[in-house]
Amino acid sequence: MSEPAATDDAASTASSPPPPPPPAQHKSWADEADDDAAATDESTTATKEPSTSSPSLNVDELTIDENKTPLKLLDDPEDSNIQAVTSGDTPYTSAATFEDLNLSAELLKGLYVEMKFQKPSKIQAISLPMILNPPHRDLIAQAHNGSGKTTCFVLGMLSRVDPSMQAPQALCICPTRELAIQNTEVLRKMGKYTGISSECAVPTDSRDSLPIQKRAPIMAQVVIGTPGTIKKWISYKKLAVTRLKILVFDEADQMLAEDGFKDDSLRIMKEIEKFNSSCQVLLFSATFNETVKNFVERTVKRDHNKLFVKKEELSLDAVKQYKVRCPDELSKIEVIKDYIFELGENVGQTIIFVRTRQSAKMLHKSLVDMGYEVTSIQGALDHEARDKIVKEFRDGLTQVLISTDVLARGFDQQQVNLVINYDLPIKHTAEYTREFEPDYEVYLHRVGRAGRFGRKGAVFNLICDERDERLMSKIENHFGTRVSEVREKSVEDYKAALKEAGLLQ
């Protein structure tokens, strides 16, 4: 069951000569920015430039592969809603237990004692053999919110690191500060007994940290951070990429989206590839829309593996979705305080999502003025304030957190049972069209803040005009779900909703 795991890593630590010293980097990385940006554009149009391995060809081959190869679905018929396409003839066996994965005793202890895990979740059972076993192919993996994606790549990073080599061997890039910190904490917890060192690459307060030029090079074996800081560390040669074995993009669809972090991500990837073409790349997210899916498949190596879920099956049944029709903006606040807060007091923590920083501030002030204890977070706050607000929420000192989409993705707080969409998420792309498009991916991610790991949860969408109605029904159609209405002033409706969601007796 677990034969293949021993060869590659073990051999390289035991018998191969020590790795060569990092080659001298003559040019500052920042100097190349312009060339790189130009090359990047070309590769996206898939016309020329063999800087990576001819992208246009890859697409064709992948398409053929997908159609011809019967899905090598693993041994569990229940997994049929996850579509797995594996590359080549490598057989993978789904891991029924963590023991099946040939993990070190220290890592197993971390999983059982620190994380209190018993056995791999579905996505873990399928993806971990692909991540851990040679030939360590790249992987694009989609899985439901709260299904344990983080464990997949954190375990991947921890088990691929050679504990005896003090150099960065695993790098994980995340879209927000909060997610980078959270992932670092998970890694430290899971890896507690392994002795593997880690560093969180996010901006620090300039007052209590050395300027980058004076800092020592990073020796940590795993680095997790946000694009800007990682780019900076690489360009100042504080983060060496030559020993990296594994590169992870969390929320990969956002990290590679045109209006996301695509340029940064591609630049980092190219820099790593330049010194180190064998580095394994993992792309994880709950969402990959067709556009970005198409693009990311050209971003990774040709012989990658992939796991996808149908969009209809992404909306968790565990989280019940409702809509409340409010006559105007002001009545949204009434609905929140007079009904949702009133009834939702003992159902756990709540996140209220808003579209803009301004409305986060406004709503925060309104609710505080009315005597409610709420906090709010958005990207314009300084780092200290952001960290403090998240910590208070995690410690349970605050029950209600107002947030922009800074926390829409990945934020894992198991006590969150209620999500309120004060505004529905909108795509900003169609600049000159009059019709608004919902941001389906952000909607799904927001909903996913409740019902972590199969827990109960409810979402209330506050809608107040024709535009909202259309957005809401588009969302329903897209995911093939029905969002039932809770009448604005009906206590009974709210009660029934919370009962149906399993949050109220």
Add this chain to the structure above:
DNA sequence: AAAAAAC
């Protein structure tokens, strides 16, 4: 007409 992220 947005949010995120480096100075």
